[in-house]
Amino acid sequence: MIKLLHVEDDADIREIAEMALGLSGEFEIVQCISGEAALAQIENYTPDVLLLDMMMPGMTGRQTLEKMREKPHFATIPAIFMTARAQHAEIEELLATGAAEVISKPFDPMTLGDQIKDAIKKHAE
Amino acid sequence: MGEEMPPYNYMSKAPLVALSGCGLALAWYAGTSAVLTGAAASVVPAVGAVSIASLVPTYLMHQRCNRVIETKLLSMSQRLDALNQHACINIVNADNELTEVNDSLLELTGYSREELIGQQVRVLYDASVKSLTDKVRSCLRRGETWQGETRLQHKDGHSVFTQATIMPLFDEAGEWAGSISARTDVTETNALMSERHTAETLNELRDDIWIVDSETEKFSYMNRSAKGRLCLSDADYKAKDLSDLNRETEIEKILSACRALRDNGESSTEFKATLLGVPMDVSVKFLPGAAGTGRYLILFNDISEHLEQEKRKSAFISTVSHELRSPLTSIKGAMGLLLSGSAGALPDKASALLEIAHRNADRLILIINDILDLDKISNGQMDFDIQTVDLAALVKETDTANAMLQQRFGVQTVLEGVDAPVMMQTDPNRIIQVLTNLLSNAYKFSTPGSSITLRVLDDEEGVRIEVGDKGQGIPADEQHKIFDRFADMTNSDRASKGGTGLGLNICRAIVESLGGTIGFETNVGIGTTFYFNLPKTLPETAHADDESAKQSA
Structure with a gap:
């Protein structure tokens, strides 16, 4: 089982992601509604992969990741951003910050799991 | 002085016959026109005549009497001489035919006396002022003096602007006998006024204007906005050339654009540049003069506000597009999951309908992407990864x-x-x-x-x-x-x-x-x-x- 921490402010998108990732039975999903909630969550939870929405009220996905990276055992966990700002330059910029992958919204629920697994593999190499 | 006055041809055949009882200045007799040479025709100008025009009859009479009363009227003769030199005078009979013209008028209009005498007065007027001549005529027929600007036409066709006073003439019986006009040439005044208006208008412009001599590259004109931006007075900018300004404010791009126009014989170019940190649309026009000389007309349009607006518009489009993507993520995701059967098998008809919805959600995403692309294109911000x-x-x-x-x-x-x-x-x-x-x-x-x-x-x-x-x-x-x-x-x-x-x-x-x-x-x-x-x-x-x-x- 892959332990995935999903941070997303939109409840509908959280539900769809949960369903989509639940299809294969390979993921164990914990969801948070904000960066702040996620930071609280990781006090006693260490996932295998992070799936972070970029645009959220309060901390953005990027700020959340920066905060998480301050914890030594979070320094190398693969992080995947999800963004509706799917412009070439923005994606490049996010990848340059060390993200394992950037998934554009709207995403394809049928391939989401595979995309995440590919990103984990890519990150490990 | 009076004896030295040049002969006034148009008066040569005009015998002074009678004077009305109300004084020299208001009574005269002129004789060449058919009407005015009628039996003992004494023509009295209408009351209300002013300055120059009112001097005219006096002057005409004076020509006949100067030998007798020259000492008495010496100062008057000088004034009349000045008047004759200053004003263009013509007399028209009741049939609107020119009967008298002075040399000044001939000089102004380019005609000879023979060409004008006996012609309709409208030959003097510019074709475009027909309504004006009608207006003048009806004013005169009411016995009123008309004053205003009249546009005459020179024999060669060009327009001549005159300030005119036209007085009606009546014979002793009180019958309409024609009119007398005194005009001064105001063409130059008008041109100066219009130049001043142009200069004032250019000063009101928000755009900066420079005019630069192409040979010396010295500034020959800057409007108020341009002077204000560069903090230059009239004397300051006239002492400067483009190279001076380049050293001070880095206008390299403008300088080289100007020289390129001149050297390549092109007439105009447009580009973006910054002037003292302000983004500008710059338009340079080369106006060639005689033998290698010429001027650059350089126009600056401050586009900082425009760019700011564009930025706001872009930000709006970008926000809206992204805001649309979030609900679309849920819509498409939900439909994708349904179509995949992960929520259980669907009847065929339901699947077909869902396919349509799913396809159109895709189309909506394409439209949003295209709108974002278009916005980037129109801002010149589309990024390329070569x-x-x-x-x-x-x-x-x-x-x-x-x-x-x-x-x-x-x-x-x-x-x-x-x-x-x-x-x-x-x-x-x-x-x-x-x-x-x-x-x-x-x-x-x-x-x-x-x-x-x-x-x-x-x-x-x-x-x-x-x-x-x-x-x-x-x-x-x-x-x-x-x-x-x-x-x-x-x-x-x-x-x-x-x-x-x-x-x-x-x-x-x-x-x-x-x-x-x-x-x-x-x-x-x-x-x-x-x-x-x-x-x-x-x-x-x-x-x-x-x-x-x-x-x-």
Whole structure:
């Protein structure tokens, strides 16, 4: 089982992601509604992969990741951003910050799991 | 002094016959016209005559009497002499025929006395002022003096502006006998006034204007806005030349644009530049003068506000587009999961309906993407990632990626010229975008079962990529607007075929930004081939423009 921490402010998108990732039975999903909630969550939870929405009220996905990276055992966990700002330059910029992958919204629920697994593999190499 | 006065020809045949009882200044007799030479015709100017005009009869009379009363009227004769030199005088009879003209008028109008005497007075007037002559005439017939500006026409056709006082003349019986006009030439005054108005208008402009001599490169004019921006007085700027200013405010771009115009014999150019940190649209016009001389007219339009607005508009479009994506993520995700059967099997009809909804959600996403692209294009902000790529591989890859669509439309692609690598410098993702667009158009407009030719033509200079379909072709009346936004708006097929109406417009912008050209050949009933040509190495300007646009934005 892959332990995935999903941070997303939109409840509908959280539900769809949960369903989509639940299809294969390979993921164990914990969801948070904000960066702040996620930071609280990781006090006693260490996932295998992070799936972070970029645009959220309060901390953005990027700020959340920066905060998480301050914890030594979070320094190398693969992080995947999800963004509706799917412009070439923005994606490049996010990848340059060390993200394992950037998934554009709207995403394809049928391939989401595979995309995440590919990103984990890519990150490990 | 009086004896030395030049002979006044127009008075030579005019015997002074009678004076009315009300004094020299108001009574006179002139004799050449048929009316005025009528028996004992004494003509009295209407009351109300002013200054110059009222002196005229006095002056005319004076000519006859000067031998007798010259000492008495010496100062008067001087004044009348001045008047005659100053004013253009003519007399008109009741039939509107010119009966008297002085030398000043002849000089002003270019006619000889013989040409004018006996002619209708309207010969003097500019053809455009007919309504004015009617107005003057009716004023005079009421016994009133008319004053105002009249536009005369010189014999050679040019206009002469005069300030005129025209008095009606009546004979002793009180019958209308004609009129007498005194005019001064105000053409130059008008020109000066109009120059002043022009200068005042230019000063009111928000745009900066410089006029620079092309030979010395010295400033000959700056409007108020330009002087204010550079903190220069009239004396300051006239002492400066373009090079001085370049040292102070870095106007290298403007300086070189001016010199290029002069040296290449071109007339105008437009570009963007910053002047003291302010972004400007600059327009330079070279106005050649005689033998190598000339002037530059340089116009600056402050576009900082415009850019700020564009930025706000872009931010708005970007926000709206992204806000639309979030609900679409849920809509598409939910439908995708339903279609996959992960919520249980659906009846066939439900699946078919859901397919339609899902397809249209996809279309909405395409539209949003296109709108974002268009916004970037119109701001010159579209980003390009130039790499060395194998175009042949790129074309094959794009074809494969579109296999699903080909299946849906029941068409097949025939690839040509993709066996050997075709190496070039370009942005692979943008090429895929253009190619996908052209391919999907070809699929949509092909007859099911037909084939589409996707061809790469490689030559030393560049490459040409062709996408040929065997569709209905583009009707002649639609061909000219095919690259416009929403060009196929009227095409009822668009919705069912899933187009956004923006694709070809974006394709053209991309291809042109990459230094290429795009076009099509079409035969109604046979098919259409869209093609684009790209250089193998990117011309510096194509990318440099993009860079500078980014910086200025």
